[in-house]
Amino acid sequence: EADIYQTPRYLVIGTGKKITLECSQTMGHDKMYWYQQDPGMELHLIHYSYGVNSTEKGDLSSESTVSRIRTEHFPLTLESARPSHTSQYLCASSEGYADTQYFGPGTRLTVL
Amino acid sequence: GDSVTQMEGPVTLSEEAFLTINCTYTATGYPSLFWYVQYPGEGLQLLLKATKADDKGSNKGFEATYRKETTSFHLEKGSVQVSDSAVYFCALFGGGSNYKLTFGKGTLLTVNP
Numbered sequence: 001e002a003d004i005y006q007t008p009r010y011l012v013i014g015t016g017k018k019i020t021l022e023c024s025q026t027m028g029h030d031k032m033y034w035y036q037q038d039p040g041m042e043l044h045l046i047h048y049s050y051g052v053n054s055t056e057k058g059d060l061s062s063e064s065t066v067s068r069i070r071t072e073h074f075p076l077t078l079e080s081a082r083p084s085h086t087s088q089y090l091c092a093s094s095e096g097y098a099d100t101q102y103f104g105p106g107t108r109l110t111v112l
Numbered sequence: 113g114d115s116v117t118q119m120e121g122p123v124t125l126s127e128e129a130f131l132t133i134n135c136t137y138t139a140t141g142y143p144s145l146f147w148y149v150q151y152p153g154e155g156l157q158l159l160l161k162a163t164k165a166d167d168k169g170s171n172k173g174f175e176a177t178y179r180k181e182t183t184s185f186h187l188e189k190g191s192v193q194v195s196d197s198a199v200y201f202c203a204l205f206g207g208g209s210n211y212k213l214t215f216g217k218g219t220l221l222t223v224n225p
Binding site: 004006041048050059090092097098105106 | 144146150153154155156157158161199201205206211212213215217218220
């Protein structure tokens with residue numbers, strides 16, 4: 001059983017609010033990822049991290065930012081939420097790039 | 113660049129039917145291949161994987177064989193159950209990408225009793 005957690009599971013907020021989606025893992029993995037999943041189920045990589053103090057943008061341009069100050073923690077922040085940010089956000093981690101990615105349960109974000 | 117093409121859904125089957133979900137890939141080099149499954153309201157979890165040509169991955173009655181000659185990794189199960197209803201993603205790592213998995217678009221499977 002993988003130990004990767006996301007909070008909150010569901011979030012409904014108004015336009016313009018600042019939000020942080022939390023992601024934590026207890027497996028000591030160096031690699032962590034954020035995906036955005038659209039209603040059609042397709043996954044888009046928006047951020048990833050090689051390890052502490054390293055973050056990179058993924059394939060899909062996103063207005064969100066991430067940080068990696070501790071190995072186990074990889075939060076995603078939206079400074080000013082908009083309805084276009086409404087989506088499901090999935091966090092994942094892996095020991096190495098070629099290794100199995102373990103996913104959290106996701107945060108379903110709705111911006112009104 | 114790397115890409116994965118999988119069968120579009122949705123796929124609807126009756127319980128105990130045979131399942132095939134097609135997956136083909138394009139990659140430069142020798143990728144590892146994966147099938148992930150996403151049950152309703154959950155994140156993805158690894159179903160099976162294969163790391164080299166002719167390898168067969170298997171788990172929970174599902175199987176897929178890494179076919180380099182046809183660049184395919186089709187998912188099969190001989191007898192599906194209602195509990196198999198989920199979204200299935202084919203993915204690859206390697207080849208032209210050195211940092212990420214490349215996912216297919218997902219196939220929604222619904223199994224009716």
